[in-house]
Amino acid sequence: xxxxxxxxxxxxxxxxxxxxxxxxxxxxxxxxxxxxxxxxxxxxxxxxxxxxxxxxxxxxxxxxxxxxxxxxxxxxxxxxxxxxxxxxxxxxxxxxxxxxxxxxxxxxxxxxxxxxxxxxxxxxxxxxxxxxxxxxxxxxxxxxxxxxxxxxxxxxxxxxxxxxxxxxxxxxxxxxxxxxxxxxxxxxxxxxxxxxxxxxxxxxxxxxxxxxxxxxxxxxxxxxxxxxxxxxxxxxxxxxxxxxx
Amino acid sequence: xxxxxxxxxxxxxxxxxxxxxxxxxxxxxxxxxxxxxxxxxxxxxxxxxxxxxxxxxxxxxxxxxxxxxxxxxxxxxxxxxxxxxxxxxxxxxxxxxxxxxxxxxxxxxxxxxxxxxxxxxxxxxxxxxxxxxxxxxxxxxxxxxxxxxxxxxxxxxxxxxxxxxxxxxxxxxxxxxxxxxxxxxxxxxxxxxxxxxxxxxxxxxxxxxxxxxxxxxxxxxxxxxxxxxxxxxxxxxxxxxxxxxxxxxxxxxxxxxxxxx
Numbered sequence: 001x002x003x004x005x006x007x008x009x010x011x012x013x014x015x016x017x018x019x020x021x022x023x024x025x026x027x028x029x030x031x032x033x034x035x036x037x038x039x040x041x042x043x044x045x046x047x048x049x050x051x052x053x054x055x056x057x058x059x060x061x062x063x064x065x066x067x068x069x070x071x072x073x074x075x076x077x078x079x080x081x082x083x084x085x086x087x088x089x090x091x092x093x094x095x096x097x098x099x100x101x102x103x104x105x106x107x108x109x110x111x112x113x114x115x116x117x118x119x120x121x122x123x124x125x126x127x128x129x130x131x132x133x134x135x136x137x138x139x140x141x142x143x144x145x146x147x148x149x150x151x152x153x154x155x156x157x158x159x160x161x162x163x164x165x166x167x168x169x170x171x172x173x174x175x176x177x178x179x180x181x182x183x184x185x186x187x188x189x190x191x192x193x194x195x196x197x198x199x200x201x202x203x204x205x206x207x208x209x210x211x212x213x214x215x216x217x218x219x220x221x222x223x224x225x226x227x228x229x230x231x232x233x234x235x236x237x238x239x240x241x242x243x244x245x
Numbered sequence: 246x247x248x249x250x251x252x253x254x255x256x257x258x259x260x261x262x263x264x265x266x267x268x269x270x271x272x273x274x275x276x277x278x279x280x281x282x283x284x285x286x287x288x289x290x291x292x293x294x295x296x297x298x299x300x301x302x303x304x305x306x307x308x309x310x311x312x313x314x315x316x317x318x319x320x321x322x323x324x325x326x327x328x329x330x331x332x333x334x335x336x337x338x339x340x341x342x343x344x345x346x347x348x349x350x351x352x353x354x355x356x357x358x359x360x361x362x363x364x365x366x367x368x369x370x371x372x373x374x375x376x377x378x379x380x381x382x383x384x385x386x387x388x389x390x391x392x393x394x395x396x397x398x399x400x401x402x403x404x405x406x407x408x409x410x411x412x413x414x415x416x417x418x419x420x421x422x423x424x425x426x427x428x429x430x431x432x433x434x435x436x437x438x439x440x441x442x443x444x445x446x447x448x449x450x451x452x453x454x455x456x457x458x459x460x461x462x463x464x465x466x467x468x469x470x471x472x473x474x475x476x477x478x479x480x481x482x483x484x485x486x487x488x489x490x491x492x493x494x495x496x497x498x499x500x501x502x503x504x505x506x
Binding site: 058059062067069070078082083085086089090091092093095096100102103123 | 322323
């Protein structure tokens with residue numbers, strides 16, 4: 001007789017996180033889980049073109065992070081998610097030091113010769129069709145999934161910053177970016193690298209990674225939620241993989 | 246838009262108002278529809294309520310500050326793709342959920358509106374459990390849910406949403422100073438217990454200007470103005486409806502329906 005969900009027991013939090021990491025390792029087939037492998041060997045024009053592509057169709061950050069916030073019915077977790085929204089939507093909103101991620105992305109682009117007026121125009125354009133459906137799915141998973149699953153989906157990107165070797169990797173990425181950008185003649189290197197720093201484990205992302213793990217440990221606690229969280233985890237990795245979806 | 250027939254070529258053929266004229270129109274709509282406070286608040290301001298009736302208001306309104314406004318505010322934020330306006334919205338979400346949320350960044354300590362409302366209730370000798378466990382009047386509940394769902398889905402656009410915030414802010418700015426004064430001077434509520442009103446009114450003052458600027462700039466077509474003005478009126482209606490059951494409860498022979506347990 002087939003087992004029913006009533007018969008199934010959830011994995012312990014530790015076992016489930018181990019399963020996620022094992023799934024990640026198998027998916028990556030030995031490749032690094034970290035970002036920043038495209039810092040070297042590109043011209044100013046090539047970087048500017050990739051930035052233009054990034055801005056086309058607008059910035060999605062507030063949409064998926066906001067969906068997670070709206071989705072969460074646990075008040076304490078919801079407020080932690082709002083604290084994360086402040087980090088990403090701009091600590092300067094409340095008088096803190098850091099600009100919003102969309103503005104940091106603009107700083108980066110500005111240093112590569114893209115004006116704010118051009119970015120405004122790009123943000124009004126249609127999104128690239130592939131981006132449309134990948135982001136469309138991403139908004140949906142954060143909007144339609146149970147909130148523990150929505151927040152657990154951050155374990156792919158931010159969650160990778162918890163992994164061994166992450167700090168060293170991103171220190172190296174930032175140092176390399178500084179050197180490369182200076183070599184390319186970028187005037188304000190500090191401004192150009194701030195977005196990279198913010199997404200490094202010594203920026204806000206480590207705190208966000210810990211929050212994601214905390215939620216997985218505390219709230220992804222039934223077989224059904226674990227199934228759904230693992231599915232979202234795999235789909236998020238697929239979405240992030242270049243040229244495979 | 247709720248269930249209304251869409252505006253057609255005739256309505257949309259008119260030129261849009263200039264920004265300042267559109268803001269003036271919204272204000273005049275408020276004056277036209279609601280020249281006076283909702284009856285319950287009017288009675289409160291005039292010193293006609295019993296303390297039990299004020300306590301009932303605290304109980305009935307707790308879900309609005311705890312859930313309705315929190316959700317409705319976040320729902321408009323999620324829809325807003327203009328960074329400068331969204332930044333103001335994020336600031337407002339922090340106001341509603343409690344400035345203490347960013348204590349690590351800037352040292353602020355003001356708690357959430359719902360906590361301040363509970364403290365207001367405690368100042369009226371209510372226990373927290375008496376407030377939290379109250380079965381909200383059905384009319385209040387339905388008004389709150391309307392605010393939440395219209396904010397969340399297609400009924401209101403992001404810009405309509407700003408018009409609804411503006412409507413509520415104008416409403417609060419007009420009535421709550423008088424409410425606060427009456428609570429203190431007529432009903433003898435201690436100053437400490439009225440922090441909710443001071444915080445809310447300070448927050449309102451910090452938001453009205455950008456709301457006006459945003460509406461004046463972005464409501465730049467006839468259709469946007471028509472839908473934003475409708476949403477503005479709908480929010481005024483909702484704010485009024487939120488207080489209907491309380492007025493009924495104190496004036497009718499039987500209590501109005503309450504939500505089931």
